[in-house]
Amino acid sequence: MRNTGTVAVLGALSLFATACGGGTAGAPSGTPAGAGTFTYAISADPGVLDPAMGVLSVTNVVLSFAYDTLVHNAADGKITSGLAEKWDVKPDSVTFTLRKGVTCSDGSPLTPSDVAANVDHITDPNTKSPINGVLVPAGMKAEADDAAGTVTLSTPQPFGFILESSAEMFVVCGKGVKDRSAVARATSGSGPYTLTEAVPSDHYTFQVRKDYAWGPGGATTKTPGLPAKVVLKVVPNEQTAANLLISGGLNGAIIAGADRARLEATPGMGKLVRAAGNGQFFYHQGDDRPAKDPAVRKALTQAINLTELAGIASSGTGRPATGLVLDPRPCPGDTVTGHVPAFDEAAAGAALDAAGWKAGADGARAKDGKKLTLRLLYPTTRGAGVQAAAEYLAAAWKKVGVEVALNGVIDTKLSESITVTQDWDVVWLPIGVTLPTQLVGFLSGPAAPKGANFAHLANARYDKLVTEAAVKPGAEGCALWLEAESALFENADLVPAVENTVLVASKGATFQMTADQVIPTSIRMTEAG
Incomplete structure (x- = not known):
């Protein structure tokens, strides 16, 4: 298996290892509240926001709010729809039929050519993308048919997880396709939220897209309780994150260390222990x-x-x-x-x-x-x-x-x-x-x-x-x-x-997770039941 960006990806191996599996954080008795703002702690600044360079888990947490993938991994491990509504898998290729009506955050339509351009960019040796050959299979090619609404991803030889690997690639669209510098500190995706403010090492603010209707399994942003705004707050210290959760300054955080015990003992705190x-x-x-x-x-x-x-x-x-x-x-x-x-x-x-x-x-x-x-x-x-x-x-x-x-x-x-x-x-x-x-x-x-x-x-x-x-x-x-x-x-x-x-702790909200990421369309602001 060919690999590029070895040093960067090895760093990712140690940093990629965060929460995994599926589950819901938050008290199931909570009832949906008004839209509001969901504030979630991230442990470090995400750095460059270009999905082609995203190997750190914290970076991918941030990207998941603004970008979609062709398909998604459900909590039970099964593949569910995303940008693609159906797919045809062969030993060395998979052809995706994209959903109609998908738009980028700048209003432009998502096309199969956009998807193909993402693959071409990642696999271009000049890009030096650290996910080439790791998250995107080595030697992958992309062929778009805009008239038919399909894009075919293929590998030089049969590749057993060619469908599953497509759930790992965030798709850039709109102006970001032609100008990758536009996504170094901003976002240009089809995801449920748009980045509206980025203050490195402090916070990243997202605004909901009200017309979004192509999330995992067809999820939309019209569900009651979905937050109108998301703030990802950089909180490197777990004790600080725990204090903010207890005081209501955060709605969610992942806690790995000694502060787990006091959060688990806090009444009204949503608690989910995950691998x-x-x-x-x-x-x-x-x-x-x-x-x-x-x-x-x-x-x-x-x-x-x-x-x-x-x-x-x-x-x-x-x-x-x-x-x-x-x-x-x-x-x-x-x-x-x-x-x-x-x-x-x-x-x-x-x-x-x-x-x-x-x-x-x-x-x-x-x-x-x-x-x-x-x-x-x-x-x-x-x-x-x-x-x-x-x-x-x-x-x-x-x-x-x-x-x-x-x-x-x-x-x-x-x-x-x-x-x-x-x-x-x-x-x-x-x-x-x-x-x-x-x-x-x-x-x-x-x-x-x-x-x-x-x-x-x-x-x-x-x-x-x-x-x-x-x-x-x-x-x-x-x-x-x-x-x-x-x-x-x-x-x-x-x-x-x-x-x-780790303990996924929550207060005033419920949300589901897969891999190390909050599923944005699953977030519900709650009030005591």
Whole structure:
């Protein structure tokens, strides 16, 4: 799988991992109130608003209010209509028939040519779009038929999730099609809201489009209780967000840390606990690394009590990891249980002995005069749990004679360290993807810095299985995709530790979510029932 913008997308892997699955936040007893204003907290500034450059989860949250996709992922994982009212899927193409009457925020009609122009722009090498080859399949082409109202997206070879991938691409229309600079700090989309004010690092204000009638499954903006205005307020501090929720200064926020407890205990607060991406660590398998040896990787994994690690990494709010893809998964199933080397400290020590790493008088292991030392890289912006998890790993490996140097860095530095400097042996890297195909380029193929394979993985069984799975349509390839994930765990290429959870808290409003995004047309301002 070809990838462009490797560093940017690896940053997205760690930042993409937020709330997933479906659900409704807010008290079901609330009754619709007048239109009003819905205020929602985002944890950081979204940066450039061009959808072709949007890899951060916070950016996509903002974009989801102003832009539509051809189809949508429903909470149950099924595909439902969006800009397209119907579609015809073939192994290497999908033809969409667009809804009639769809308009852009500037009043211009949405055309199949607009959709095709989006694909062409993203796949143009000069654009350097980080979603090319990840959210938009590598080599995708687009052919529009404006007279018939159709657009056909095709790939060079059969691609099993060609329909599902179209739910990931926000469609720019109107003036933004010809002038992409127009969407760097503004919006030009067909979505239910239009951006009317942008104050970086403070807030983004949207106004409802009253004529909107082509949302998920045909949703409109005429439903009672839908807010006339949406304010996305940048609130980096979760304690501040929690205080604003309690005081009524916010209608919704995602809380991952210690403030969850007091919000869960607050009367009248809407509470939804949801999965929030995985926590796992990778071993660097470069030629000069200790973890190049699969026996060493498995021994290091055996030295870790993953149940204890999961509790530490998530501050006690996580769940056992069951796979790498966010819910709702196109291929449901547990790929983890029974496939990860089990905790056995004594066996870990014996395996390191057998691999030639002998313990000296001080307990430290060495081989051919070289000490067994690991440089553990982890993000410092993921909360206290990740810091504690890194310290736990270091302590557990020290017990079996391995020296560990901890290196905590911010997310942007993390992606650079992974792909460019390559100065690490183990990395804690949260992942959040919605299709198994989005991981292939990172878990196989050319190694960094030439390719996206940052851990230098070379799992022949994984490669074989994903090659077979990729050409099978949808569910037909699921057994192969699941087996491929398990092959990674069995080989200790990466170790899934925990499925994190977050609290989606709300007050004065209800709303539904899918992936990490509020569904704009689902928002209802409420009053006490």
